[in-house]
Amino acid sequence: MPPDFATAICGRAQLQLPQFLTANSQNTWQEGPSWPMPGVNAFLVSALLFILNRTSMSVRACGLIIFRKLQELSSASAIEFLLLQTSYGSHHWTPPKGHVDPGEDDLQTALRETKEESGLDASQFTILEGFRKELNYTANGKPKTVVYWLAEMKDSNAEIKLSSEHKAFRWLSLSEACKLAEFLEMQSTLKEAHQFLCSKV
Template structure:
């Protein structure tokens, strides 16, 4: 049976002076173990928990961001299927915007660093093609719904 995990692709909009639009920045966390990969906050579903409850709990545990500090973006949900540690894994992601772009990040022991990154930089740090694709789809979704 595949492991199941859920997470939030957290973003903020930064206003750019002298431009009419705002830049979207994604929050990525660097794992403390393994290859020190960069991903959005995510974790395994616990018994009795819904997928979205898991995503919100993991975000609070790993980044210190409370559910009330986030707005879940309707209409975007992506499911990734891949092999991790030689086991099949499914990860479900939603898009979530921080209400305050300067929200304080408090990392758990599971992560050693965090960065807010534009799409290109985020895709460079996200080593796995599935993660890059989800970031690109999320960015495209946000740009298409902002119009």
């Protein structure tokens, strides 16, 4: 990184342009002529920052797969999963989740996002030990990681309070949830969660 790079971004003085395209055969930095910051240099800096943002920044999100038991686990339909429908984009269905904020750990993010998106406080459910699922895929051209925990409702009739980010919610059996969850990764995660619960009987 050139010594004047930060200065150039701030709009001060001049930007030292590299000559590595023609003169640098050893991948080392060589300073070029000084050009005024306005005009071409400002465009080059903006373009470089845009490329760095698109190619190097990954996205991390966390959430909870929330379920309730309608009866003792005597059938597959005894377990229902909570899915929320987004009010934007393709209006897809997912469990409550969201991006990690600075200073948060993954579980803190999952709890905060669940509260914001569904109105459910941590006191209203129990997070089950032994289940943690990490999904890795590409979204909007960027690598994305989503981490889910499994949480059981204490009161199966607790009120769901949606935020403006969602327009509907449903409690669904595994088969119904997989039909609404259009992404294969999400379908697979729901099936793993269901299998985990059935193995605990």
